[in-house]
Amino acid sequence: MNGSTSIGRLASASCVALAVCGLLGSSVAVANDKLIELSESNENYVMPGKDYTGDNYSKLDQINTDNVKDLKVSWTFSTGLLNGHEGTPLVVDGVMYINSSFPNNVYALDLDNPGKIKWQYKPKQNPAARSVACCDLVNRGLAYWPGDDKTPALIISNQLDGNVVALKAEDGSLYWKVENSDIKVGSTLTVAPYVVKDLVIVGSSGAELGVRGYATAYNAHDGSQVWRMYATGPDADIGIGDDFNKDNPQYGQKGLGLATWEGDAWKIGGGTNWGWYAYDPDLELLYYGSGNPSPWNETMRPGDNKWTMTMMARDIDSGELKWGYQKTPHDEWDYAGVNVMMLSDQKDKDGNMRKLVTHPDRNGIIYTLDRTNGDLVSADFLDDTVNVWTHVDMKTGIPVRDPEYGTRMDHKGKDICPSAMGYHDQAHDSYDPEKELFYLAINHICMDWEPFMLPYRAGQFFVGATLSMYPGPKGDRQNYLGLGQVKAYNAISGKYDWSVMERFAAWGGTLATAGDLVFYGTLDGYFKARNSANGELLWKFKMPSGAIGYPMTYEHDGTQYVGIYYGVGGWPGVGLVFDLDDPTAGLGAVGAFRNLQNWTQQGGGLLVFSLNGKGPYDDPTLDEYTTEIIRQ
Amino acid sequence: MKLTAKATGAVLATAAALLISTAGAFAYDGTNCKAPGNCWEPKPGYPEKVKGSKYDPKHDPEELAKQGNSIKEMEARNAARTKHFQETGEWVYDVDKL
Numbered sequence: 001m002n003g004s005t006s007i008g009r010l011a012s013a014s015c016v017a018l019a020v021c022g023l024l025g026s027s028v029a030v031a032n033d034k035l036i037e038l039s040e041s042n043e044n045y046v047m048p049g050k051d052y053t054g055d056n057y058s059k060l061d062q063i064n065t066d067n068v069k070d071l072k073v074s075w076t077f078s079t080g081l082l083n084g085h086e087g088t089p090l091v092v093d094g095v096m097y098i099n100s101s102f103p104n105n106v107y108a109l110d111l112d113n114p115g116k117i118k119w120q121y122k123p124k125q126n127p128a129a130r131s132v133a134c135c136d137l138v139n140r141g142l143a144y145w146p147g148d149d150k151t152p153a154l155i156i157s158n159q160l161d162g163n164v165v166a167l168k169a170e171d172g173s174l175y176w177k178v179e180n181s182d183i184k185v186g187s188t189l190t191v192a193p194y195v196v197k198d199l200v201i202v203g204s205s206g207a208e209l210g211v212r213g214y215a216t217a218y219n220a221h222d223g224s225q226v227w228r229m230y231a232t233g234p235d236a237d238i239g240i241g242d243d244f245n246k247d248n249p250q251y252g253q254k255g256l257g258l259a260t261w262e263g264d265a266w267k268i269g270g271g272t273n274w275g276w277y278a279y280d281p282d283l284e285l286l287y288y289g290s291g292n293p294s295p296w297n298e299t300m301r302p303g304d305n306k307w308t309m310t311m312m313a314r315d316i317d318s319g320e321l322k323w324g325y326q327k328t329p330h331d332e333w334d335y336a337g338v339n340v341m342m343l344s345d346q347k348d349k350d351g352n353m354r355k356l357v358t359h360p361d362r363n364g365i366i367y368t369l370d371r372t373n374g375d376l377v378s379a380d381f382l383d384d385t386v387n388v389w390t391h392v393d394m395k396t397g398i399p400v401r402d403p404e405y406g407t408r409m410d411h412k413g414k415d416i417c418p419s420a421m422g423y424h425d426q427a428h429d430s431y432d433p434e435k436e437l438f439y440l441a442i443n444h445i446c447m448d449w450e451p452f453m454l455p456y457r458a459g460q461f462f463v464g465a466t467l468s469m470y471p472g473p474k475g476d477r478q479n480y481l482g483l484g485q486v487k488a489y490n491a492i493s494g495k496y497d498w499s500v501m502e503r504f505a506a507w508g509g510t511l512a513t514a515g516d517l518v519f520y521g522t523l524d525g526y527f528k529a530r531n532s533a534n535g536e537l538l539w540k541f542k543m544p545s546g547a548i549g550y551p552m553t554y555e556h557d558g559t560q561y562v563g564i565y566y567g568v569g570g571w572p573g574v575g576l577v578f579d580l581d582d583p584t585a586g587l588g589a590v591g592a593f594r595n596l597q598n599w600t601q602q603g604g605g606l607l608v609f610s611l612n613g614k615g616p617y618d619d620p621t622l623d624e625y626t627t628e629i630i631r632q
Numbered sequence: 633m634k635l636t637a638k639a640t641g642a643v644l645a646t647a648a649a650l651l652i653s654t655a656g657a658f659a660y661d662g663t664n665c666k667a668p669g670n671c672w673e674p675k676p677g678y679p680e681k682v683k684g685s686k687y688d689p690k691h692d693p694e695e696l697a698k699q700g701n702s703i704k705e706m707e708a709r710n711a712a713r714t715k716h717f718q719e720t721g722e723w724v725y726d727v728d729k730l
Contacts, residue, residue: 174723175723176713176714176717176723177713177723177725178710178713178714179706179709179710180706182699182702182703182706184702185698185699185702187699187702210699211699212699214703222714222717222718223710223713223714223717223723224710224711224714224718225707225710225711228707249668250668250669251668251669252667252668252669252670253668253669256669256670259667259670260669260670260672262681262682262683263683263691264691264693264696265689265691267696267697267699267700268691268695268696268699299678299682299687300682300687300689301689302672302674302679302680302681302682303670303672304669304670304671304672306669326669329662329671329672330662330672390661393663396663396665398662398663398665398671399662400661400662400663401660401661401662402661403659403660403661403675406660406675408675408678409678409687453687453689455689455690455691455692456689456691456692456695456696457695458695458698458699
């Protein structure tokens with residue numbers, strides 16, 4: 001492991017060091033242990049990103065570089081819905097849980113016989129929710145809470161209409177249901193819930209409609225609200241106390257949620273969090289990023305607009321913000337800072353072991369911070385074509401802007417890289433702790449941008465910019481192809497071991513395995529496996545539709561399976577999904593992805609692969625109505 | 633001659649002003665901080681405060697209050713649901729039926 005270790009092992013190590021966990025029966029450790037224990041089994045996939053590190057790395061090596069050519073479909077499942085299918089299924093104790101696009105159906109399949117749907121939950125939602133979703137009717141997945149002697153195991157699902165539902169994992173019946181977001185003010189939910197201890201963490205969406213972002217913790221037992229913290233406004237609302245950023249006061253400390261805004265603009269200031277979470281059980285810190293400030297028109301909101309665009313570390317029990325690093329002060333490009341957080345333990349350049357969090361941002365920079373206190377360890381460009389920044393000042397943490405690529409009223413900014421879609425978006429990437437490499441699903445899209453004035457009306461879009469987007473300098477700008485990259489990155493050296501161009505943005509994310517493989521799906525409908533050491537393409541499969549989720553893997557009855565959703569959509573798919581032609585429609589995505597329709601159409605479902613397609617129906621009599629044959 | 637000199641001077645002054653303003657137009661690079669974590673500067677030609685300027689968003693306070701009110705109402709409904717659940721063990725979503 002080269003000193004790297006899973007969070008589970010960290011937790012165990014700390015228990016050994018303290019030598020009191022078991023004896024004193026620390027409720028903290030116990031409450032965490034069940035999910036950590038489940039996540040350590042190769043037979044489970046219990047949360048987004050696989051375990052609390054969010055590294056989406058599996059120790060399974062049954063499928064490896066030697067035999068991946070024999071990977072074939074074992075079984076499939078259609079969700080019965082179109083639109084983008086994001087996220088990935090969960091597997092717990094032999095049952096797979098599947099999420100879908102709006103109206104956010106949930107399906108449970110028994111892995112011994114996935115042809116029979118064990119239970120299904122089909123929510124009735126106000127169809128008006130569709131009209132306030134900025135970027136397709138997507139949903140990033142489910143969460144699992146393991147249950148205790150008081151309360152049964154639960155599957156948690158966030159709905160586009162703003163409700164959070166807890167379903168009994170056993171039969172799918174509703175256990176509790178609360179309102180987290182109100183579509184009447186433009187607030188929706190697409191983020192996957194996240195379970196830590198007995199808390200369900202829920203994010204928010206709607207910065208394109210001026211929604212002030214917040215994250216909420218609910219008690220899994222009864223749905224009661226434990227804490228709710230905002231991205232902008234008074235310190236108390238944000239969870240800023242006396243020790244906030246104590247080790248890095250240069251990042252800013254008190255009062256900035258108001259002082260970096262003019263007047264009451266923070267009340268509609270954005271900063272929603274709809275990406276991914278990670279958690280360190282030793283530090284008891286939850287990591288996530290807040291999104292872009294509202295509106296996109298920078299001239300209408302002078303100031304640094306804190307604490308939008310911020311890598312946040314919150315105390316899990318109180319929600320208090322321990323440290324916060326604003327990556328993009330006064331955003332001018334919609335670089336919503338919500339992307340994936342991946343935890344690792346590595347030696348820094350001075351040879352010191354560090355507990356790290358690595359985060360590839362929309363703004364073209366991949367950040368690695370010390371996750372204990374927020375110290376900046378590295379900040380590298382995702383690609384050398386990034387031009388909005390000259391560099392990040394490592395001492396102050398300030399990204400130094402190239403004013404030529406800023407945006408402002410009465411001006412059309414051109415050839416700005418990255419575009420608003422970022423050089424990285426909602427992709428859930430992976431990290432191989434053996435190789436100490438991050439496998440990054442990257443976009444290669446640049447843009448022209450011109451803001452315009454507009455009023456704020458609750459429930460209406462509040463964007464205020466017109467965009468044209470197109471392939472970056474390394475793509476094919478004449479033919480609108482070459483919009484993505486996949487890269488292997490070392491966070492300490494800052495080096496990319498390998499990189500490869502993709503026809504379209506690598507939107508969904510990656511899975512890394514001990515079989516020296518990195519898997520990912522593409523928008524043009526391929527599921528690919530590369531040698532994670534050198535990037536060589538070893539295998540691919542043509543799916544029914546493009547992928548915008550990330551792959552997962554699990555073992556069942558001794559066989560390793562790899563699963564991935566198909567069903568193109570999300571922001572890159574809005575032109576195709578809603579049949580739009582104007583290149584500036586879909587917040588500028590329609591023009592960039594004008595060719596997507598020549599490779600894929602909509603879909604919605606799951607593909608599960610294994611070596612030679614081994615699976616439950618190798619015995620064809622399984623799930624037959626009858627095996628009796630009547631011959632004349 | 634005097635006139636020319638004057639004109640030249642004016643031209644030079646204008647040119648200098650242009651230079652300053654051009655240089656200024658590219659001045660906001662994020663590194664000049666009023667305080668830690670507060671490094672925004674207006675771009676040249678753009679106001680320090682937008683209120684009263686041609687870029688005044690003229691936000692309606694009633695509209696700005698809507699989200700806060702909506703959250704308060706949702707929290708109250710949720711609290712009623714949870715209370716009923718804790719007391720009865722039965723989850724009722726429709727608050728009118730509580």
